[in-house]
Amino acid sequence: AGEAKDVGECVAFLASDGARYINGEVINVGGGMVL
Numbered sequence: 199a200g201e202a203k204d205v206g207e208c209v210a211f212l213a214s215d216g217a218r219y220i221n222g223e224v225i226n227v228g229g230g231m232v233l
Contacts, residue, residue, distance in 0.1 A: 200227040 204227045211217055
């Protein structure tokens with residue numbers, strides 16, 4: 199399962215210029231776990 203650090207890194211990326219064209223997406227932060 200995703201940890202707080204994983205979520206923080208995702209949020210930091212989404213707040214960066216590299217994510218300026220991302221909108222309307224659902225991003226799963228689960229460490230690759232699929233049930």
